[in-house]
Amino acid sequence: MTVTNSGIQYAVQIITKHFGNLVAKVCENLLKSGPLNLSALIRSTKLTPQQVKNSLLILVQHNCVQPFALESKGGHKVVQYMAVYDNILHRLRFAKFLSIVSQELDDDCKQLLAGLLEHGRLTQQQLTDRANQKSKSNKSQVQNTVQECFVRLVTSRFVERCPAPEPFLEEAPLQEGPKKPRSKSAKMVQVSETIEQRVLAAAARPMEAVRFSIMTDSETDALSQNNENNSSSMSAGEKRKYDDLDFGGELGSNDKEVILWRANFEQFIRCLRHKACVENVRTRHDDGAAVVLRAVLKATRTAENKVKTDYSVPLKIDAIYTEVIDSEAGRSLTQDRVRASLSLLCGAPLVRGVYEDEDEDGDVSYSVDLKKIIELLQTNEVESIVLKRYGKDAYRIFRFTVKPVKCWSVFETDKISEMALVDKKEHPRFSISCGRMTTCIWR
Template sequence: MAHNSPYAHQLACSLIAEQFGPICEKVCQALLRHGVQSLGELIRNSGLPAGQIRNGLLVLIQHNCAIVYQHHPEPGLRVAAASYYLYEPATAAILQNLRKPRFLLLVKDEYVNAQTGEDGTIHETIVEVLLENGRLTLEQIILATAEKLEQTGEEGRASIKRRIMHLMHDHLLEQAPPCDMPRPDPAVHENAQKRRGAPKPGSQDAASQEAEAARKLAEEDYAKARFQLPRALILDEIDADTEAGALFAASERKRRKLGNGQAVPGGEGSKEGAVLWRVNTDECNRRLRHAACVRLVTQKRGTDVGAALAALLAASCPFETKLKEHFSVEFAEVDILKAAQRLADAKPEAYVMPADMTACLRELVEDDLRLAAVGGEGPNGTGYFANESNIINIVKVKEVEAVVRERFGALGLRVFRLLLLSGQLEQKQIADQAMMPLKDCRELLYRMLKAGFVGLQDIPKTADHAPSRTFYTWRVAAKAAADLLAAELYREAHNIRTRLDHEMLQQREVLEMVEGGNGHILHTHRGPLERIKKVSAVLETCLLQVDALIAIFNDF
């Protein structure tokens, strides 16, 4: 995973340093270097005083940059060992700090609705408040948003509450996980041998099974509570008898019926005030991922087919649990049409209903890139599902091809695609098929090998591996190339940020004068000021664009 590459760690530390200062940076550095650790280990590893570490950790946890687990060690012979907390860096979340502007734009865009006249500003402000503060209670969110929007009256509060409900309902807000969550087991390879039969009571296996069961229970509890709407909000809405209230009254009744006396985390009135909410970045990324899929399909098959896929993905979105889902949920044409209608009603300017949905879906299924597939027959007719991971892989390949063309020229791209389409070839075959002189071809191939875009395999005719009696075949290392690019993107982002800081530092004097409101900016300062404005605009734009690529290669 490129999240754990040294460059990603460097970038993560610099982001933390910028946002939260040097102490948090040191704590983050120690966490990244040594992985999951207890407070004691962290004190030893970071060399900071305990008080500073505690404060640093609190800031990191508050801003979702560190994850806390409660660890229950296996009980000893005489006495049960006390549980303690473990801290893990949330590297992916830290790195996604770069994506915050895109998240805000996404939220604003999602809630523009021509029918209700909604422009998405309040939704955006709520998310902005949460992104600024990490995690907040419901009351804190309402207060901070109202302050920001300068709508502190009762009406303003009610409208903010309604928007918060929208965001919660669409899973864009989630409850922060409780601090006593057990640490998830490291992922075991699927081929790892599974034990058969029940372990002996009191054995180590039995203990680990119990721990596993406890963990699952805690995870299930969190999964249940994660998107649970706060009761206070729902009751408010029912009282107000608004449209949204009616919408959620049903879900509240269902919840009461299901809960039926059971303790649901965050469900009790006394606890509810303490529940912390945060932005669900997974949901934001999922929507961006879907948008990337739709962009590609629109480019290949036109707006109508793109619109059909957009409707299918919009229908599937609430039901997807993992970010990197291979397939969307299956829907019949009728349901897809309904979703398309909803989109068209909400955004008549941005979304146009496909004229012939059946034809568009068929086109998606029949495409040679297998964009979608036909599922089973349901009550509403034949089901369709999108091949999401396949589409994202094509997006990745296209991006890699663009990079190859920029780095190695048109001939480099030709050789790369030739190998991608034909598999494994010898040097002479490549030169002939790509119509280039053997000498140039050899040079190009070795340059691409060095950069990690192609691989070389030797097939010896004799056991001594003598070069004269060996075939050398070339092939595209597609996965390796994508992984390499994924890591290099972090490095590039870090470089851009370093350069930006450097440029800012160089012009510190002028910038301080401007910030200080000093009206007497000398004529000699105008030039540098103009330049630094341009430089920062260019670098920041590039950083956003690089982050869009980081998302494709690392998160989608």
């Protein structure tokens, strides 16, 4: 990911506010220089080795840095550290994440998630210990409540197991044979896979099968007994420290298998994205269409493989109606009303009918065009900026040109002035500023 200087400064301010100047200095060097090993990071920051190690421990603990291993020319494994820019920005969204859990689950789940957001990574036992300190109820009752809330958070995919601590990043395979001419679009696809994406994919790959797998009670008891016999176990309420890591040359990994959990940022961003789509449909159409759209997105949320999905998974009318009546707002809607809302959305067009999945009864599966709705949201946002900053004339020019710019069509100045009802003399001054914004929104 290419981060601008302003973006780096913004991320550094967040880290400075949350963890202090020393940690922010280490993070700033990683953001500016890219992945670095421990020795290179010590040289660039001019801090003591212990200060750099402690800073890295904090950043890794709070999911702001991801270690990964590379094979050096001499055949030795070298651990490097990479700042995860998106996770740093997510720290400003914690209040929104807690609000989502409070609305979709309950306040007990919200309190449990608050512990994970505060400490970054915790085990189930540490979550239970933290709840015991904060509650005056019976310990067994608190433990049952924590277990129940934890299961609900993991089942809803708001909490996940932490990725591999130091994934091995293989070199990109070299193409053999004669080089074939590539189109510009193919080149853009190849360049889009950054080292950050490769590292995060390598870290998540070994844990994907058990990403949302919860330990049984016997395993939890065994882990609890192991922690009690361990003098280095963390007391509830403290930030977890990796005291048993090997600091011989690089930050090592713990041989003992301790299952750590963290908040699943992808799921929360997906929820916020869906919420924005639903509110956009509510504004453009009505509450009934918004309820139907929300039901479709909620039912297909777990099937989305990435955050920025263009289309939701196709869903039949019976499954949609079952999800609609599961909410309080949807219980007053009949199946005919749901069909009418889907027809309205298909005509917008914000929902498409997948006719190839048509069954024997003639029911068509419906898929939400998330890309189209997000584009409408982006356009609305830029339109409001143009209106506030440049006035009504620029606003009318922008509304007229935004669609042709997307389609790479060209209009003469006289034509734009005539259609947008703007004086031709004023048009060039507005079109330059609006053209830049139009280009940015469709990048």
